[in-house]
Amino acid sequence: MPESTKSAPISGDLSIRAAQACVLDKIAPLGTEDIAIERALGRVLAAPIYANRDLPPYDVSAMDGYAVRAEDVSTAPSTLRMIDDIQAGDMPRKPISAGQCARIMTGAPVPPGADTVVRVEETRVLADGSIEIALPVKAATDIRVRGENIRTGDVALPGDTEISPGALGVLATAKAARIEVYRLPRVAILANGNELEALTAPFDAEKIPDANSYALMAQVQAQGIEPVRLGIARDEPDALAKYLRRGLEFDVLLVSGGTSVGVHDHVRPTLAALGVALHFYRVQMRPGHPVAFGTTGRGIVFCLPGNPVSSMVCFEQFVLPALRALGGHRTLFRRTVTARLTQPARSRPGRVEFVRVTLARSECGDYAATPLGKQSSGDLLAMARADGLLVVPAASRGLAAGESARVQLLETGAFQESAGLGENTDLGENA
Amino acid sequence: MPESTKSAPISGDLSIRAAQACVLDKIAPLGTEDIAIERALGRVLAAPIYANRDLPPYDVSAMDGYAVRAEDVSTAPSTLRMIDDIQAGDMPRKPISAGQCARIMTGAPVPPGADTVVRVEETRVLADGSIEIALPVKAATDIRVRGENIRTGDVALPGDTEISPGALGVLATAKAARIEVYRLPRVAILANGNELEALTAPFDAEKIPDANSYALMAQVQAQGIEPVRLGIARDEPDALAKYLRRGLEFDVLLVSGGTSVGVHDHVRPTLAALGVALHFYRVQMRPGHPVAFGTTGRGIVFCLPGNPVSSMVCFEQFVLPALRALGGHRTLFRRTVTARLTQPARSRPGRVEFVRVTLARSECGDYAATPLGKQSSGDLLAMARADGLLVVPAASRGLAAGESARVQLLETGAFQESAGLGENTDLGENA
Numbered sequence: 010m011p012e013s014t015k016s017a018p019i020s021g022d023l024s025i026r027a028a029q030a031c032v033l034d035k036i037a038p039l040g041t042e043d044i045a046i047e048r049a050l051g052r053v054l055a056a057p058i059y060a061n062r063d064l065p066p067y068d069v070s071a072m073d074g075y076a077v078r079a080e081d082v083s084t085a086p087s088t089l090r091m092i093d094d095i096q097a098g099d100m101p102r103k104p105i106s107a108g109q110c111a112r113i114m115t116g117a118p119v120p121p122g123a124d125t126v127v128r129v130e131e132t133r134v135l136a137d138g139s140i141e142i143a144l145p146v147k148a149a150t151d152i153r154v155r156g157e158n159i160r161t162g163d164v165a166l167p168g169d170t171e172i173s174p175g176a177l178g179v180l181a182t183a184k185a186a187r188i189e190v191y192r193l194p195r196v197a198i199l200a201n202g203n204e205l206e207a208l209t210a211p212f213d214a215e216k217i218p219d220a221n222s223y224a225l226m227a228q229v230q231a232q233g234i235e236p237v238r239l240g241i242a243r244d245e246p247d248a249l250a251k252y253l254r255r256g257l258e259f260d261v262l263l264v265s266g267g268t269s270v271g272v273h274d275h276v277r278p279t280l281a282a283l284g285v286a287l288h289f290y291r292v293q294m295r296p297g298h299p300v301a302f303g304t305t306g307r308g309i310v311f312c313l314p315g316n317p318v319s320s321m322v323c324f325e326q327f328v329l330p331a332l333r334a335l336g337g338h339r340t341l342f343r344r345t346v347t348a349r350l351t352q353p354a355r356s357r358p359g360r361v362e363f364v365r366v367t368l369a370r371s372e373c374g375d376y377a378a379t380p381l382g383k384q385s386s387g388d389l390l391a392m393a394r395a396d397g398l399l400v401v402p403a404a405s406r407g408l409a410a411g412e413s414a415r416v417q418l419l420e421t422g423a424f425q426e427s428a429g430l431g432e433n434t435d436l437g438e439n440a
Numbered sequence: 441m442p443e444s445t446k447s448a449p450i451s452g453d454l455s456i457r458a459a460q461a462c463v464l465d466k467i468a469p470l471g472t473e474d475i476a477i478e479r480a481l482g483r484v485l486a487a488p489i490y491a492n493r494d495l496p497p498y499d500v501s502a503m504d505g506y507a508v509r510a511e512d513v514s515t516a517p518s519t520l521r522m523i524d525d526i527q528a529g530d531m532p533r534k535p536i537s538a539g540q541c542a543r544i545m546t547g548a549p550v551p552p553g554a555d556t557v558v559r560v561e562e563t564r565v566l567a568d569g570s571i572e573i574a575l576p577v578k579a580a581t582d583i584r585v586r587g588e589n590i591r592t593g594d595v596a597l598p599g600d601t602e603i604s605p606g607a608l609g610v611l612a613t614a615k616a617a618r619i620e621v622y623r624l625p626r627v628a629i630l631a632n633g634n635e636l637e638a639l640t641a642p643f644d645a646e647k648i649p650d651a652n653s654y655a656l657m658a659q660v661q662a663q664g665i666e667p668v669r670l671g672i673a674r675d676e677p678d679a680l681a682k683y684l685r686r687g688l689e690f691d692v693l694l695v696s697g698g699t700s701v702g703v704h705d706h707v708r709p710t711l712a713a714l715g716v717a718l719h720f721y722r723v724q725m726r727p728g729h730p731v732a733f734g735t736t737g738r739g740i741v742f743c744l745p746g747n748p749v750s751s752m753v754c755f756e757q758f759v760l761p762a763l764r765a766l767g768g769h770r771t772l773f774r775r776t777v778t779a780r781l782t783q784p785a786r787s788r789p790g791r792v793e794f795v796r797v798t799l800a801r802s803e804c805g806d807y808a809a810t811p812l813g814k815q816s817s818g819d820l821l822a823m824a825r826a827d828g829l830l831v832v833p834a835a836s837r838g839l840a841a842g843e844s845a846r847v848q849l850l851e852t853g854a855f856q857e858s859a860g861l862g863e864n865t866d867l868g869e870n871a
Contacts, residue, residue: 098634203529
């Protein structure tokens with residue numbers, strides 16, 4: 010960790026942007042590890058992958074048809090004698106001479122002598138078995154040329170590529186059964202608060218169920234990381250220190266609850282006593298104002314609000330990009346869409362407000378965003394149903410119905426009810 | 441399976457929409473299973489979850505401050521004697537009488553007698569330890585009322601809810617350590633083709649590496665399903681039948697390659713011989729024209745093109761919504777955004793064209809889509825890098841630079857480089 014971890018915490022409220030920059034400035038991708046291709050989806054390549062052969066490895070037919078010599082079919086109709094029948098996987102050795110052709114399947118190698126392919130639809134088989142070609146065909150038609158997709162030694166995937174399904178297919182073409190990727194951060198989650206009841210504890214009417222450990226677990230899992238839940242610490246310095254010490258052994262520690270400045274909040278003083286340098290503890294946002302970030306010599310700590318919705322919104326703005334940066338990703342932030350509000354969104358100026366919304370396509374094809382419930386920070390049910398977080402700028406006193414704003418898409422926002430292919434008329438479909 | 445599985449296949453080209461409707465018409469959510477909350481993210485609830493307590497379970501303070509009687513603080517300044525100090529998790533028994541107050545932390549129960557909370561920022565402690573309140577405070581300020589988020593017996597999450605991180609938090613509040621969800625489909629992947637070389641086979645310059653098994657595996661994995669790769673079948677009826685019989689034991693069989701109508705393509709006849717009812721085998725799309733769908737008494741089969749890009753695009757349009765429908769999801773299709781082309785996108789009319797694009801925010805905040813590479817169906821490298829698939833309508837002869845179209849967001853399209861919070865000026869941020 011750099012020297013800057015020792016700097017004094019920023020006492021005032023930071024803007025979200027400044028807080029994100031502060032976090033990202035203090036982290037870098039973790040080390041690398043060697044993993045099997047079966048586990049590679051979503052990971053980030055630590056080194057380039059090179060092509061180990063030309064693709065296609067030879068000229069292949071792009072269609073089912075006949076491999077011919079262009080000079081034989083420059084005028085139409087022409088009639089050729091079929092001397093071979095070539096499937097994908099065959100290696101044709103018989104050269105095509107003047108007046109000859111070979112039946113050829115999609116993906117099959119073009120035989121020696123042939124320099125173009127005529128599609129089966131443009132041919133017919135005559136009574137004597139010869140092939141009549143109805144239309145003239147130019148050279149190099151419907152042939153995929155050796156190496157047209159990639160050549161031996163070319164970079165197939167640059168370093169720092171996120172392994173999408175398509176990229177995973179490329180790895181397979183390069184026979185990369187094992188690959189070097191950035192390792193994922195190890196993440197611990199600690200809940201804090203005397204009022205909390207563990208999921209597996211007996212029901213106690215005076216307690217509040219610990220939702221945060223599980224919501225945070227799921228947010229981490231959605232990034233392909235299986236976090237360790239450390240449990241619930243009582244808000245008492247010695248007990249807390251024991252738990253925090255354990256949590257600081259991880260790359261990332263998420264502490265839920267205890268971010269206030271109340272006299273009984275022991276999280277920040279205890280972290281400081283354990284050598285954590287705190288860099289900020291308040292951000293100009295709502296929900297989620299009290300959120301703290303600190304570093305140790307080897308890991309990072311986020312103190313998230315005890316309120317589940319606030320905790321989740323803070324995770325989205327700070328923890329998510331940090332986890333992605335640690336894992337080597339270049340794209341750190343949620344995809345956003347622009348949406349028009351169907352109802353007003355209230356906001357008090359001074360902080361960016363994140364409004365939980367559902368999204369629908371409006372009649373003109375734009376997105377319509379509808380705020381959910383009362384937008385109270387206690388309303389986890391609204392968060393559960395949200396497609397995204399609509400961003401109300403800090404200067405705003407609220408947005409009117411019909412005004413547009415950006416929406417950060419949450420997990421469930423990645424899918425929608427309709428195929429999104431537009432109207433039938435737009436598509437010119439027959440069905 | 442319904443009777444309709446026995447209908448004759450549609451011989452002509454289907455529109456994408458009709459083909460999707462055909463697939464979705466023939467499937468329904470699979471059975472249900474009981475799983476642990478730790479594995480529940482992304483699954484779909486098979487039954488509603490009810491609240492088993494009021495939340496909050498009692499009136500709690502929304503702020504750090506003092507619990508007071510509104511009538512004592514209706515004018516300012518007022519001075520009160522502190523008789524208690526209440527943390528979250530405490531159960532205060534001492535009632536607040538006239539002239540008294542209790543220090544109270546965020547989330548702590550409001551003591552008997554008190555009916556409002558004054559924030560610590562609006563108070564000061566006098567020399568004699570009493571509390572001075574600077575401003576008048578109305579009743580019920582900064583109190584979260586018992587049951588304001590949910591009441592015992594209310595539906596916390598309706599059946600068919602997709603379990604987002606927020607929903608998983610709600611499950612925890614309801615102490616639902618195990619839950620009933622729709623089970624995920626069991627998926628098998630079979631590659632087909634004499635030209636294919638397995639990932640683990642020795643390098644053979646005359647073969648083509650099997651990318652499809654792995655790209656499809658990753659597309660299935662991205663839906664939270666671990667598929668079984670059956671391997672590579674030679675395109676010969678007996679060998680094929682053996683593999684296909686095995687594959688048909690799964691809920692979903694994906695066969696890659698062998699979708700052409702060439703004389704040597706044995707997949708469709710062999711499937712028919714094994715009792716599979718084929719419903720269509722050509723769709724008006726590019727890439728991906730030859731794609732077939734069939735049903736047996738208990739499962740479904742997709743025959744996807746041997747070309748990796750075509751195979752992946754067909755997966756997106758047909759297999760993905762089918763997998764989601766089988767797993768109980770209501771939102772079956774990829775999120776789309778509208779984007780403006782930075783370059784022309786060529787298209788031949790008659791089929792919907794899917795153009796692999798990267799996305800960037802343009803200056804005015806709209807999305808700009810840039811087509812990747814030559815858009816040849818062999819160009820898996822372009823597919824590997826694509827953020828989304830831009831949809832060119834079937835009637836179109838191509839789109840010009842500057843024209844808008846919808847883009848289906850792929851996995852890597854879920855994230856972007858910037859935070860999407862808008863400009864500093866928009867936000868009114870100080871930093």
